[in-house]
Amino acid sequence: MSSSLPSSAGKKPKQATLARFFTSMKNKPTEGTPSPKKSSKHMLEDRMDNVSGEEEYATKKLKQTAVTHTVAAPSSMGSNFSSIPSSAPSSGVADSPQQSQRLVGEVEDALSSNNNDHYSSNIPYSEVCEVFNKIEAISSRLEIIRICSDFFIKIMKQSSKNLIPTTYLFINRLGPDYEAGLELGLGENLLMKTISETCGKSMSQIKLKYKDIGDLGEIAMGARNVQPTMFKPKPLTVGEVFKNLRAIAKTQGKDSQLKKMKLIKRMLTACKGIEAKFLIRSLESKLRIGLAEKTVLISLSKALLLHDENREDSPDKDVPMDVLESAQQKIRDAFCQVPNYEIVINSCLEHGIMNLDKYCTLRPGIPLKPMLAKPTKAINEVLDRFQGETFTSEYKYDGERAQVHLLNDGTMRIYSRNGENMTERYPEINITDFIQDLDTTKNLILDCEAVAWDKDQGKILPFQVLSTRKRKDVELNDVKVKVCLFAFDILCYNDERLINKSLKERREYLTKVTKVVPGEFQYATQITTNNLDELQKFLDESVNHSCEGLMVKMLEGPDPIMNQVKGQETG
DNA sequence: GATGCCTGCCC
DNA sequence: ATTCTGC
């Protein structure tokens, strides 16, 4: 697999992540979610910009098909996250399609009734910060996992209620990705202003330091230590910090920035030492300690498993490796299908981690984690990867991922790649227009790409055009850029879970239960071949049709692999 | 009401 | 999305 072309391209796969929110059916006021953001200015930037610019240019010049190949693990599918190659014991748990969802329902009710009580925790915030501080200095992921799970076990011993707010602090989020209204709405500027006022330093001093050090958390910590405090407020607790963060997120409207600053100042004043550092970093949504969702999830599974064991009888019973691995797999699978820590954790606590697959399963109304592809350099690499397997290729459309849900009550929701509820962005879409038989179709989940569509010319428009669409309070009249959905998968139909079926079967379902409406709802163009020339031709064709390349997927088999072959830009 | 900084979220 | 890093 020589990939040849792009001279400079060194790409490595990585992957990203997660997902974010979904909106709960009941609407709640509020807004988005927190997330990582852009960052600051650092020295690295210049260099990188240049490099990438060069690469792009080179690629264009070469005009060839550069291929990137990617393998993706389907996230929603059973093995989504990292499936360890062979060694996995995979005791496949049979998943019964219908499981008792009662539990989940209960949890959801509890959630929406919400408030606070179940977010309370008396764990000192300083203990969490101590753990963060330790983790920041460690690069070994196994070691990080050990530290996290030890800490989780420790706080569970006091009360298992501590686990949820603590987990959210660890992943630096305020709630499920799909819950709207949880963005902090804070940036480095507002934080600098707050720090400057709290610590009695001038804005320009702070800015200078920031340029120098590049970490507001560090600055806040340093500044506070210098500042003589008249008296110490009482120490912060995890519950308090978490509730305050949510309060900040829910503050909006006129003078909201002042109100947010007030809330921050109060906490900052109560901070001691490293607490200030991590509080500020949390507010920036840049924890930067080399710990993120995947690692927390693994740590949680270990902690919950050990906690379980301890309850039973002997405290320090050793858990066999294969048990641990299968627990991790269960929790990952559950989380892919129901990306909500409260639901997953509470299910574990109530029924045990090994029974998760009976209680935490996908359902219309909750966005599952999407299957992601990994980029590949060359078609050859894809062929190698799939050698011996039957695979199929589809156009990779240049749009926005759209997970379309039809619920029992007839309502529709559209979720983004990160689980954000985008329904109101597409008022012109009515999924029922594309369903073959409305009498027999009660609910379903489709996986599609929403692409900007030129109705007059009947062709695809670039992503950039799609991104100019209005995003909030969109009325039918506001829609100037039309959208066509290109469906490529179905994950659930009438409560039947399809994610463990083969793609071949899922495609059969898809074409059976939906119908094409040209310019509004179409299927992704596909081909099934392992002939290199045909593939190359298909790739060229996709680029000529304004697509970005190909998605290559395994057609059968339980452990789907997906690759993406990148085409080259059309002028 | 217009302008501009800032943030969040898509790729 | 791409780039970087540790294992």
Added chain:
DNA sequence: GCAGAATGGGCAGGCATC
């Protein structure tokens, strides 16, 4: 080579300000 974490470019929209 892989999985996980961190970071980039471009857009609409919120809030502060004039």
